[in-house]
Amino acid sequence: MGRAPCCDKANVKRGPWSPEEDAILKGYLEKRGTGGNWIALPHKAGLKRCGKSCRLRWLNYLRPDIKHGGFSEEEDTIICSLYGSIGSRWSIIAAQLPGRTDNDIKNYWNTRLKKKLLGKCKDHQQTRRLSREAEKEVRAFASEAVSVATTPTSSTSLANPVSYHMTTDPSNYASLDAGMVSQALEHSSSPIRTILAHDQSPLSPSTAHGFGNIHDDREAFREMSDYACLTSLLMRLNEGSDSSTNISCGISSTSQVISPASTSNISSSQMFPSINLDFSQGSMYTECCTVNVKSETLDAVDTNIESQPAFSSANSMVFWDSPSSSEANNFQSAWMNGLNNPGDAGLSYGLIPTFNPTFNQLELNEFLYNCTGSSSNSVQIIKEEISDYTYGLLGGNSDQKKITAACPNYSYNILPASEGVAGSQAMCQEGIIF
DNA sequence: AACCCCTTCAACCGCATTCAC
């Protein structure tokens, strides 16, 4: 037995929307919103349409700020890049292009871009016969094309082009990690960087991660990879954007490096060109990244990281964007006192997923080296000695939902599982759209 | 002018996921 229809098809109008229907729907939505129920909306608005049809009409055509046609070269590049890496996940691709809908991009790709890329599909019938192999070819071509197109030689190109690798099978991560490392090393001076992505919606609910050192947490890694992708894309999209956009650049001079031995401001010379996305203007987000390093690389302490939980570990440090002095001191104090849970000292905290993906360690090494390598901090990092790290969320405000571990070229945002699916979705979508 | 073929894109369909109870 098939699925029950979402509406009474005999009594709903189908086909193209009339200007009158558009006006009714637009007027209703602008005045009252969806009311959280698309199915009931047409009846309330006085439309003889299926709720799904109303939703589609609004999202793809009527809602404000929709752009139709006239795709720019830059948009082409982004679409090609993403298609080459993640395939036909149109909603995600659309999220990188403000004003564009997934339907628009899908149509644009299928009718123009694909052919433009291949340059050999002039025959419609031939296009229809595209086999899976040919489709793969298109994707490979798209990736290659965008790699060439985004080398930072022109003023309009992107400074940190990213290529993506995807696996559909999480069990492949172990082998992929090794591959990613060698590739990343190989291209360490190349403008083309690599991020490991996976074939799961970045909006999907995350597995709950407990507080503490959970080594090799694949779920956390996967989640992080997704947000890394998204954030990197946002960085690319917004590079050179003016100050009116809702983005702040880098860890500011008010950021602090906190270790059990010290709390010290990051000097301007230590600032690095990452971009932290401030999802909610005016709200108080705390960005922090804790990093555990081998004890012998620190001059402050001498303990073995392998036996230490994340925040009682003395051989860790925290990058915390703009904490108040009391926050920083309280945190440090709690830390020094060996509390596993900084919340015990009056600080609330988010989930602390920890993981040890080798690939990202490379990135982190770079980050730490650039951040602290020439600093006068008591924390001294030797590039090759980082053994473990933790990305976490800290803060004393319920709005603090974001984790950012900033790297020279990337900014990672991880939404904590504790915020629930809805919160994660809202944050993610808000961040993508702005 | 009539016909055919091709392109475009709005709209639909069905499935998967998420939500609410």
Next chain:
DNA sequence: GGTGAATGCGGTTGAAGGGGT
């Protein structure tokens, strides 16, 4: 935790329009 409803998504369809013959 189970279940049905709602929503989101990607593939597909088909009407409309343009261009060629």
